[in-house]
Amino acid sequence: MSLAALVPYAEIIGAIAAVLTSASFLPQVWKTVKTRHADDFSWGWLAAFGAGVALWAAYGVVLEAPSIIINNILVWVCVMVMGWVKFRSHRG
Template structure:
């Protein structure tokens, strides 16, 4: 097997996985105070542009990877911009109790 598909696959995996812990922490804690709004806004724009670029080229690896990263980083940005009760509503809709609280389900 050639090196390029292996490197591309590993890059995809690292990119997608990198946002998962932050998204999960935001859901669990409902705390976004330490997240930079500007950084996530630029990140979301970057992924939207990469997704568009992949779409224009018809490159499914770019489309899928950047689409998933756009969803995850967009979710984090939306949670950052939501008021506290909005964060709580989203987390409760996902059925995740706040960190440190027992699951009352």
């Protein structure tokens, strides 16, 4: 089997992995939004993690891999929500 023939299977595996990793992050985001504080997350971690997932999304664009692009954009949005909650909790 050629490498080109494996590409659709790789995308399916990537999509499943993306769903699982994103879904595992959602309860933490929900808890952060629900409690309205993100004191357990440092600004450094939020910045590094957010930059990392943004770079993963860019990598997905280069590879033209929708599972990488979509997953990392969704996770980046979640990180931004957590950052917003952290910012708001320190203001008020």
